[in-house]
Amino acid sequence: MQKFLFALNREPDTQRRYLEGGAARASLLDGFDLSAEERTAIDEGDIGKLYVLGCNGQLLMHFAPLLGIAWADYIAAMREGVQKHGPVRAGIYAMTTAQDEKVAGV
8 A cells, every 4th residue: 555655656657547547547556465445545535544544644645635635634634534434553653542532632
């Protein structure tokens, strides 16, 4: 998932194929080792879900503008992801609290 986002952030052809959607996007995503949940979140541009799945915020903050998401909305999407999908599951942002505890006001 993070390898895909790294490539997407740096490679114009990867960006073109992603933005084209349809078969071009599907073929692009086939080239990465993604779970069904990761693939759906990437395909749908679900910043909050990707954050909860463990995506690095540095990678996500470059993905957001590609999707037309402004900075404030990007931050809100991460917070909403935690509210909707629960604590961050993996990665450096993993939340080690219980489900009913607030983290950073979320």
